[in-house]
Amino acid sequence: EAGVTQFPSHSVIEKGQTVTLRCDPISGHDNLYWYRRVMGKEIKFLLHFVKESKQDESGMPNNRFLAERTGGTYSTLKVQPAELEDSGVYFCASSQEVGRAFFGQGTRLTVV
Amino acid sequence: GENVEQHPSTLSVQEGDSAVIKCTYSDSASNYFPWYKQELGKRPQLIIDIRSNVGEKKDQRIAVTLNKTAKHFSLHITETQPEDSAVYFCAPGQAGTALIFGKGTTLSVSS
Numbered sequence: 001e002a003g004v005t006q007f008p009s010h011s012v013i014e015k016g017q018t019v020t021l022r023c024d025p026i027s028g029h030d031n032l033y034w035y036r037r038v039m040g041k042e043i044k045f046l047l048h049f050v051k052e053s054k055q056d057e058s059g060m061p062n063n064r065f066l067a068e069r070t071g072g073t074y075s076t077l078k079v080q081p082a083e084l085e086d087s088g089v090y091f092c093a094s095s096q097e098v099g100r101a102f103f104g105q106g107t108r109l110t111v112v
Numbered sequence: 113g114e115n116v117e118q119h120p121s122t123l124s125v126q127e128g129d130s131a132v133i134k135c136t137y138s139d140s141a142s143n144y145f146p147w148y149k150q151e152l153g154k155r156p157q158l159i160i161d162i163r164s165n166v167g168e169k170k171d172q173r174i175a176v177t178l179n180k181t182a183k184h185f186s187l188h189i190t191e192t193q194p195e196d197s198a199v200y201f202c203a204p205g206q207a208g209t210a211l212i213f214g215k216g217t218t219l220s221v222s223s
Contacts, residue, residue, distance in 0.1 A: 033210050041215070043156065043201060048210040056210055058113075091155065100146070101211055103155040 002026065004094050004104035012110045018080040021107045025074070025094030031055075032075050033101060034067060038088035046090075049075060082111045114139040118202055118214035125192050127223045135202030135214055136184040142204040145178055145185045146211070151198045160187070192221045 007022045025032045034046040045059040051072035060067070064083070069075040079086055089108050093101040115138035125131050135145075146161035162169045162176045162185065169176050173192075178185040185204070189196055199218050203211035 035213075043213040043216075045210050045212055050208075055208070059210075093156075100144075100158065100161060102158065103148075105155045 004092055004102055006090075006092050006104035006107050008107060009105065010108045010110075012112060013082055015084055015111055016081045018078065019082055019109060021077045021079075021090055021092075021109070023075045023077070023092030023094075023104055025092070026096075026102060029094035029096045029102075030072070031095040031101070032069060033093045033095075034075070034077055035091045035093065036088050037091065037106075038085075043091065046077075079109075082109075084111050087111045114142065114204060114212040116202065116204060116212055116214040118217050120217060121215065122218045122220070124220045124222065127192060127194060127221055129192055131187075131189045131192055131196070131219055131221075133187045133200055133202075133217045133219070134184055135186065135204065136182075137202075137204040138183065139204070139206070140180075140183065142183075142206050144205050144207075145176065146203050146205075147174075147176060147187045148201045148203060148213075149198045150201065150216075156201060189219075192219075194221050194223050197221045 005024045013019050032049040035043050037043050047067050048056040049069045066078045089106045091106045092104045095101040117136045143164040148156040149159045150156040160176050173190050175188040199216045201216050202214045205211040
């Protein structure tokens with residue numbers, strides 16, 4: 001069974017540019033989550049999808065972040081325009097049942 | 113919302129010793145209690161979890177104990193090895209909601 005995959009693994013962009021991160025969850029997992037870890041600190045919740053619907057987006061920091069999950073399959077997280085404080089590792093996770101979430105390898109975003 | 117605290121934030125032990133990390137939470141509706149391990153540069157990985165109808169679960173050298181009344185659960189690692197060195201996160205949750213992670217505990221096992 002393929003795990004959660006994320007693209008790209010690394011991204012370096014300039015302040016003001018746009019970046020789109022992609023997450024492919026484990027097939028059949030209705031729940032998809034985005035998290036961010038900044039400067040090796042805590043894992044901060046951003047957003048939770050159930051199929052194509054946003055169940056909880058209370059962790060999204062501001063309107064520069066836009067997440068979508070087309071057809072309830074893969075998800076994208078767009079940052080536009082990127083700011084320096086957006087740098088960090090963005091993790092995606094998916095789960096089928098309550099809890100038991102499996103993480104992707106993360107996308108390391110560096111905004112310079 | 114859920115308020116999660118982990119203690120200690122850092123823990124250093126000698127190889128072969130035991131390590132215990134405690135997680136307290138605020139939401140009495142939480143019914144799922146996992147622990148994740150994140151090694152440097154890698155993804156968080158689920159290492160053990162427990163549901164609210166069980167008080168303790170063990171898997172080889174690791175165990176999780178739950179005290180729902182006091183709203184805390186703990187990770188126990190026995191006979192620690194250098195490869196246990198990592199950041200450990202608790203993430204209590206419930207049906208229909210996302211996991212909210214604690215701030216992490218950095219465990220260092222020296223040989």
